[in-house]
Amino acid sequence: MEIFSRDGIDYNIEDCSVIDIFNYNELIVLKVIREILQEDHSLCRCPICLEDLFALSMNSIPPRYIQITSIKKYVNSGSFIDEKTIRKKVLEAWEKIKSKPGH
Numbered sequence: 001m002e003i004f005s006r007d008g009i010d011y012n013i014e015d016c017s018v019i020d021i022f023n024y025n026e027l028i029v030l031k032v033i034r035e036i037l038q039e040d041h042s043l044c045r046c047p048i049c050l051e052d053l054f055a056l057s058m059n060s061i062p063p064r065y066i067q068i069t070s071i072k073k074y075v076n077s078g079s080f081i082d083e084k085t086i087r088k089k090v091l092e093a094w095e096k097i098k099s100k101p102g103h
């Protein structure tokens with residue numbers, strides 16, 4: 001299977017599209033990374049470090065795939081992972097990257 005971009009991924013299973021199922025934590029990781037970059041201007045902003053940060057953060061946080069219409073339900077559920085916990089994981093990922101940058 002060769003995939004060159006997200007646009008090349010087929011999200012159809014028989015007659016059902018699963019395109020609207022997404023990892024909620026991905027949105028929070030993106031939000032937190034943007035906030036951290038605004039707060040700390042000393043962090044490297046090269047594409048390698050930012051990609052490593054996103055990937056390392058995502059791998060350290062359990063995924064929470066939900067339907068796009070179920071955000072409210074998920075946020076009030078027992079499996080919800082709060083932003084504070086996610087921020088801690090992103091900061092841990094930054095520490096790892098800072099100590100051994102890939103650039």
Ligand SMILES: [Zn+2]
Pocket residue numbers: 044045046047048049050101103
């Ligand atoms: Zn860098």
